Amino acid sequence: MIDKEQLIKRYCFAKETKWKQVSLLASLVVTGEDAESFLQGQFSQELRPARVGPINYGFWLTRQGKVFGDAVIVRESDDVWRIFSGSLSATALVERLESFIIADDVTVADETARWQAWRIAGGDVAAWLPNWRSETAAAGGTAWGWEEAQPLPGGSALIVASQPPPWPKNWPEATTEEFEQARIAAGIPRVPQDLGEGDLPQEAGLDAVGVSFNKGCYLGQEVMARLQSLGRVRRRLVTVAGAGDVPGVEQVDLWQGEKRVGALRSRVAGFDGAWLGLALVSVASCDFTRPVGLVQGDGDAPAIDIVAEVTPEDAV
Known part of the structure; x- marks a missing residue:
């Protein structure tokens, strides 16, 4: 049984702040007199x-409350x-967005190529972020940055700009694997890898x-309200770990x-020949006090040895 706190500590960036360029799939600007009311009726967050x-x-949801995608929305002005x-x-x-624009004074423009x-992630993030925003604005630049809704232990943020920031000399570049190890060890889900189409x-x-x-x-608001009232879901995301190579099939x-x-769902190479992962399991069917077995592909492959139990404390 892997100790959850030790797992988090092992992959925490708290002692050394690092950075990594990440994929920004969409950067849109929404303008118009009705922009606020339109987005308010589409987005799951206030x-x-x-x-x-x-x-x-917040999220873009389907009418059934399932996750279409997630995003951060920044208000620059009322319009x-x-x-x-x-x-x-x-x-x-x-x-x-355009499929829901009927008589609204709203224009949606794609500016992804500009940013x-x-x-x-690390212990210096909280202090560095506001200073970087102020310095960028003072130099006449445009940039955005925010601490993540579910930050990594020690602190983490996402920043958007037209050019790379002047990184502090003591901040090394991290690998994608390092960020994935820290995220999965902490039990932090990502859309759509861990929570996608068909999930709540x-x-x-x-x-x-x-x-x-x-x-x-x-x-999707009616479904969200009903789930809030009932107070339960049928599945939960949990942290798992296994021995050997990372399961390669989807x-x-x-x-x-x-x-x-x-x-x-997500999986990444871990320590001492182990791998880490996040899995979506049935609350009713899974006995959280027992190990689970993994079968790859169509079910004909042999089960993989399990080195860590899925426990209620691992639930995200």
Whole structure:
């Protein structure tokens, strides 16, 4: 049984701040007199200036409350809003938004090609971020940055700018694997890898940071309200670990005896020949006090040895 706190500590960036350029799939600007009310009716998070700050994380949901994608929306003014997403392409997001524009004074423009994004993590993030924003603005530049809705232990943020920032000399560049190890060890889900089409925000615990239950109507709101009232979901995202190579095939099922209890989502190489992962499991079917077995592909491959139990404490 792997100790969760030791797992997090092993991959934490708290002692050394690092950075890594990441994919920014969509950067849109939404303008017009009706921009605020339009986005308020589409996004799962509260956006009204009187109630929240200018930067907010949330979801685009289907009518059934399933996750279409996630994004951060930044309010520049009453008539100018920016959308940044790492889970949806600009084309998909533009099509989604424009399909709901009927008589609204709203224009959606794709500016993805103008911007780049970086993730930073470590103990220096909180102090560096506001200074960098101020220095960039003083130099006449345009940039955005925010601490992540679910930060890595020690702190993490995402920044967007046209050019790389002047990184502090003692900040090395991290690898993609390092960030994935820290994220998965901490049990932090990512859209769409861990929570995608067909999944609910509550199944990964992301309703706490990405869903407003007080804002009124928006697409998928009725399902969110019903789940909030019932207080339970049928599946939960949990942290798992296994011995040997990282399972390479896309579909990896979790089994207990003859019963399929879930499926592996994110996975990354870990320590001492082990790998780490996040899996979505059935609350009713999975016995959280017992190990689970993994079967790759169509079920004909042999089960992989399990070195860590899936426990309630691992649930995101």
